[in-house]
Amino acid sequence: MASAIAQAPTTFARAPHQRAKGEGRVAVVARDGVTRLADLYQQGCCKIRLPDRRSDGQEVVLINSSGGMTAEDDLRWHMTAGKSTHLTISTQACERVYRCNGDPARLNTTLTVEDGARLDWVPQETIMFDGGRLNRKLTVDLQDDAEVLIVEPLLFGRMAMDEQMREGSLRDRWDIRRDGRLIHREALDLEGDVESKLASAMVAGEARAAATILFASPKAEALHETVRQHASSTIGIALFDDRIVVRCLARDGYDLRAAITPVLRTLRDGRDLPKVWNT
Template sequence: MAKRLVSLACEPVPGLGLQRAVGVGRLSVRQLDGRTRLNRLYQEGCAKIRIPKTYHGSALEAVVINTSGGVTGGDRMNWRFEAGPGTHLMLTTQACEKVYKSSGGVAENTISLSVEAGARLAWLPQETIMFDRAGLSRSITADLAVDAEALFLEPVVLGRRSMGEHLEHADLHDRWRISRDGRLLHAEDFHLSGPVRPVLPQSAVTSGRSAFATLLFVSPRAEGFVTEARRLIGPGGGVSCWNGKLLARVTAEDSFELRKILLPLVSLLNFGAELPKVWSI
């Protein structure tokens, strides 16, 4: 009888799917007495938002948290942030987001940002770590007022080399759509799919390096930072600037080397604010 009970417990239940993580987070800020203050906050499922006490001048720092501890195929995260007129909002993540091996489908992460007149916003998540056979579809959509400024960063690590991890197969799709005053300013799609080891050594991908980042700085002051940004990045990437935006690509051997480049680079472009405290924990 005992053996029969064990057998029944291991059999799949018809119609019962795998448990998936779903999270929705919303936050908006407004200006009050010359400082950026919380206006609205909504969180659902595994999506949490925390606002630590910081000393960034007029900036408000919000920390995005996925309490499920990572994502895998079929998980869905949806975030929306709004910076009201004249505000300064800095967004980051509590830790690196880990994308685990998928048993089917991809994880979806949707980020929507709104930056109103005279506002400044920085989207500065920590690294996304891709494990072998992981799948992630991520979209960043931002609407900026004509005089708003914004800084966007997305660092990615394709397996942690210090842990002996190497990617053979992965599915990563990054989609960015950034508009200013209702007109498309920046659009890009980065897509790795299937066996990735043969394509990573290509110079148009990562030149064989396992860590990389894309940084976009939208500001009428962008051109003034090009020379220093190129010096900080060195031979591991490049910087272009046109039409009021600075675009940087960075590659490195691992996440530690990537951070050594990103920390001073973000400090240069982060509107005079300190880096998020969670980056140093």
């Protein structure tokens, strides 16, 4: 009699999607009047490169080696400018936020600027693709007369590639403190039908690119009029005590850069933006 061998159907457990996680940390100190690296730590997909140091401080380039962000990715940056130093931080490329099928990607940045120091946080654009979801938080702690320059450019799709962000979410939070006292807070929430919301005249008037610039410094009032002279008609500028806040909406990323670059150069005392902005 022929024997039959019963075999159970083969089942495969669905492996969880791999998530990008990383943390990077940089600290600089002043030695003999020169800004020098004191601490560097990189883990996971967060990579850090140091271009040739210039006489006016240390430049840092941040890299997300995963190539972009999607559901449940988690990146954390910690940057510290020690007393009487100058630290400039940018990104090697635009950060990309792709369609998320789960919880939003998370990006947390902490900047600490000690007495007499200056930190320029000038990353390239964050591109939100259709279905992208991002929760982002920026925390800044300033001591005494420390200075900080912040720019966060955003693109909702790339017009040159005929891309649009139709739906998704962006939750963006800024908390800026001086000597422990809150001096500035930003909150942006876009959720659901992003395309329709951006089309509203009360929101973006169909603009697909936006940027916020903040300069907190005892020199803010003295620079306010000069910034106005270098600003285009698409830019709004406000002065609050010791800080300048600039808002810009533009048709696309090209127009956005053209509008904000003269303002950033003015706030950087005439210095060009990091070379990675031109690569």
